[in-house]
Amino acid sequence: MARVHNFSAGPAALPESVLTQIANEMLDYQGCGMSVLEMSHRSSMYQQIIDDAEASLRRLLDIPQNYRVIFLQGGATLQFAGIPMNFMRTGRAGYVVTGNFAKKAWKEAAKYGDAVKLASSEDTDFDRIPALAPVRERASAGDLDYVYICQNNTIFGTMFHELPQCGDAPLFADVSSCFLSQPLDISRYGLVYAGAQKNAGAAGVTVIIVRDDLLEDGPAFAQTPQYMDLRLQAQKGSMLNTPNTFGIYVCGKVFRWVEETGGLEAMAQRNWAKANLLYDLLDNSQIFHGTAQKDSRSIANVTFRTDSDELNAQFVAGAHERGIENIKGHRLVGGMRASVYNAVTMEDVEALAAYMHEFEAEHAP
Numbered sequence: 001m002a003r004v005h006n007f008s009a010g011p012a013a014l015p016e017s018v019l020t021q022i023a024n025e026m027l028d029y030q031g032c033g034m035s036v037l038e039m040s041h042r043s044s045m046y047q048q049i050i051d052d053a054e055a056s057l058r059r060l061l062d063i064p065q066n067y068r069v070i071f072l073q074g075g076a077t078l079q080f081a082g083i084p085m086n087f088m089r090t091g092r093a094g095y096v097v098t099g100n101f102a103k104k105a106w107k108e109a110a111k112y113g114d115a116v117k118l119a120s121s122e123d124t125d126f127d128r129i130p131a132l133a134p135v136r137e138r139a140s141a142g143d144l145d146y147v148y149i150c151q152n153n154t155i156f157g158t159m160f161h162e163l164p165q166c167g168d169a170p171l172f173a174d175v176s177s178c179f180l181s182q183p184l185d186i187s188r189y190g191l192v193y194a195g196a197q198k199n200a201g202a203a204g205v206t207v208i209i210v211r212d213d214l215l216e217d218g219p220a221f222a223q224t225p226q227y228m229d230l231r232l233q234a235q236k237g238s239m240l241n242t243p244n245t246f247g248i249y250v251c252g253k254v255f256r257w258v259e260e261t262g263g264l265e266a267m268a269q270r271n272w273a274k275a276n277l278l279y280d281l282l283d284n285s286q287i288f289h290g291t292a293q294k295d296s297r298s299i300a301n302v303t304f305r306t307d308s309d310e311l312n313a314q315f316v317a318g319a320h321e322r323g324i325e326n327i328k329g330h331r332l333v334g335g336m337r338a339s340v341y342n343a344v345t346m347e348d349v350e351a352l353a354a355y356m357h358e359f360e361a362e363h364a365p
């Protein structure tokens with residue numbers, strides 16, 4: 001069996017032990033004679049699967065009791081609309097625009113009310129997290145229903161290293177591409193959400209963690225579809241309708257794997273070791289340059305390029321020949337991107353680094 005070095009930004013590499021367990025349980029889940037794919041979501045066996053997944057996540061993130069965990073479908077993109085539909089109660093919220101996904105969320109929110117752009121790094125092609133003082137100043141006016149950030153910008157390889165101060169407004173964060181990469185103090189947020197397809201499992205599940213007092217008044221709009229009504233979804237234990245049963249089962253497996261491999265502190269150490277191996281290489285290279293400003297660099301997505309589109313293409317093609325896959329950068333940035341999520345091993349990153357050295361030796365002036 002030949003597995004490649006998979007640096008995909010998502011859907012992304014999953015731990016081999018998780019994939020093996022899933023394969024082993026495919027025909028007969030724990031002696032019940034069927035797979036999880038074939039099981040009713042109303043069965044007690046499935047209830048145990050979703051309860052175990054939530055319990056594992058609660059242990060990992062030390063989620064306070066007054067927060068609810070919800071597993072939905074529709075990806076992070078559905079929550080770009082779901083968040084204003086639920087929480088734009090007075091009709092105004094603040095957005096920090098740090099990349100493509102933050103901008104999409106901001107634009108979506110503008111359909112429902114006044115989406116105030118509090119800060120942006122678009123003027124420098126989203127190569128950094130902007131200064132956060134304007135967020136604090138604007139939020140201190142006290143008229144924002146929430147402040148929204150995209151904590152790790154998958155495409156641009158940037159990440160918040162400190163959170164903005166939002167006055168009385170709750171902080172909402174899209175943590176899709178840094179979820180379970182490192183510890184997260186849930187009590188600092190009103191809501192966090194993540195598409196599972198990077199660090200938490202398979203595409204098709206969005207994990208939402210939300211403070212329960214924010215749900216008390218129900219959605220902000222009477223016409224909010226019931227599927228998007230987070231209060232209802234929380235009341236129904238994510239089973240208002242048929243959930244992504246298999247996807248949630250995969251999440252549960254991944255959560256357990258994170259616990260068994262030392263939890264989030266250990267994960268963060270391993271992830272920074274992997275990312276820093278590449279950042280150090282970039283900082284000392286004559287031909288490769290990191291595209292994110294140093295103080296905004298991501299733990300998960302390392303973006304870089306050479307000065308020539310032709311060399312970039314050659315690098316990607318050569319990587320493929322060496323079993324290094326999904327290394328091409330997003331079209332908005334170009335160049336290359338190595339996503340070093342939890343299941344990417346140090347050996348994978350060392351293989352990439354060795355190839356980068358080889359390429360540099362061949363092409364450096």
Ligand code: PLP
Pocket residue numbers: 009010074075076077078101150152153154155174175176177195
């Ligand atoms: N937010 C972030 C940070 C992402 O990386 C992505 C996708 O890669 C999205 C949102 C959109 O996610 P989805 O495709 O699940 O809607």
